[in-house]
Amino acid sequence: MTHSHRKRGIAAAAAALVALAFAGCSTSATGGESGSEASAEPEKVRVGYIADFNGASLHAIAEDQGLWEKHGLDVETPVFTNGPLQIQALGTNDLDFGYIGPGSMWLPASGKAAVASINGLGNADRVIAQPGITSLEDLKGKTVAVPEGTSGDMILTMALRSVGMTIDDVEKVAMDPPTVVSAFASGQVDAAGIWYPLISTIEEQVPDLEILAANEDFIDEAAFPSAYVASPTFVEEHPEVTLKVLAVLREAMDYRAANLDETIELTSKMLKIDAAALAVEAENAKFMTSAELDELTEDGTVVTWLTTLNEYFTEAGKLDEPTDAAEYYLGDQFVEAGK
Template sequence: MNNIRKLTAVAGATMVAALIMTGCASSDGAPQTEGDDAGGREQVQLNVGYIDTSINGVGLIAVANDLDLWEKAGIDVNLQPFTNGPTQIQAMAAGSLDIGYIGGGATWMPASGQATIITPNEATYGDFVIASPDSGAESVEDLEGLRVGVPEGGSGEMILALALEEAGLTMDDVERVPLDPPNVVSSFVAGQIDVAAIFSPLSDQIFESVPDAVVLANNKDFPETEFVGAWVASNQAAADKPDAVSRFLEVWIEANDWRLDNVEEAVQLAADESGAPVEQLQGQADALEWWTSDTILENNESGKTNEQFDALVDLFVELGRIPEKVPSEEFVNLELFEQAKDARR
């Protein structure tokens, strides 16, 4: 029996309800199908979301599918593609999703109590503040009074805030032009804005269309505030079926370590799974850092993981996404990752 059934986000809730009605409860409250996995554990069911155009989302899922890791972990998985992180957290609130992937720009949502981070996934370096060659801007200090196109609520806004702060400026010092991400590119190329605060792969489109565009800031300029993407669980799943969530992390650990050793093949698997261009996914992979599961465990134990998310919380407070600082210990669960590592030893 094939344990993998890919569902659309719309159909997911209906299918999940049917499975819950017919399944019986496991010891941790998760529905389970008949039979045990190869390790003798009764199967659990999980509804897992991912971003279908992200090497960090579909890339991990494609590797897990290709290596048959769901069956190995005893998971009957319902896979649900999404276009972004916030809609996955909304699905969690509706009860139709257990686990999903979010980029660093959506970290304010678990920080505000809407989900639980279960593992960091990557640090991205594909966010840029880019000036038109006709703007005259050669540094961030030159942005005062210029028209800056920026998507609301994402990593473009974050990189712009960091750059302005370091230059001694604020958002009030620029003419901020809120735009949808694709419109940032088209407006920049058309000369309707002077500056773009945007992320990969859209930043790549700007460089292709305007090769003499001027890079004013990039993530690498701010090593103390890494834009860390993460896999998250619904608060209900983290509390009521931790064994099932820990089993997902067993899958994540093996798929993550495999993709680090086989990046090109992981990119091709992701392209085959999603239909996204190989070049686009490879460009994303080139602009990020993945960590081995051993490194993540070390970072968890040393406190570095919490420091990474604490730095993002500080930025979200500055941007007004959350009203006050929340300790990362309140929304990051490191114990489940340790359990998953122990189960694989």
């Protein structure tokens, strides 16, 4: 990202973050606390998560490694079932940071949140169908369950579009993720837009289900990034705490990239979910180090990912006029948190 692409709505916060960092007030993602931080009262922050590998693995690492405490934070970590609920909680000041999948990325683009950090690139989403439904065209007029505003919603829309269909050609039924599992497994719906490891649970009861579409089918069109998001107001009012949260995320993502098997075990213990199921989800994602994300941030790749998603969401009718991705991605702060 070029320096000309500054976030206009948070310019003052960005300047304050840089000043704090050069004044020695920030915490390095690889170093320890400064003397002032070690003796200061921990600063309170609320960071939401979703109870799957993508949405909870950095939390599991931070908890196990004591990263919140190391970086001078007193953290609350409420769990949510999806990204849109967390965006809503940011807007009502019930949450400071949260986690969303790619299907919710239209919400930051509509000004409801800032993208604080990319978490990973997903390949866990599928359009699945009951046995005997062997093509996307066969879904015409069929009931399709999908969690509204999620990557399951997104993969379904993209898949239908790829064969000249729209969501109007199917009977879309909005359900939360656990309900999708039970509805598909019991044969109440013909198909679903959903993701692993939930699909693994469904396969235990419907082993011969059909997979009609996957993320990789659209790899030339779009990346599917999950991300940590932040309240724009919180970022403006608490620039130092924002840097500290980003430093925790950076350190945790470096640990995850180097210790994926251990991270799966930590997340399994935290969520009380079978490690084998989480391993399937982990295998269907790409996780980068903080240094790799720094490079992808500075060369403009992350903004390109978000811009491409904005174009998709605009075509899908979720966005009218998306905000410039360079304005709501906290790329400068993310990089600064590692210095």
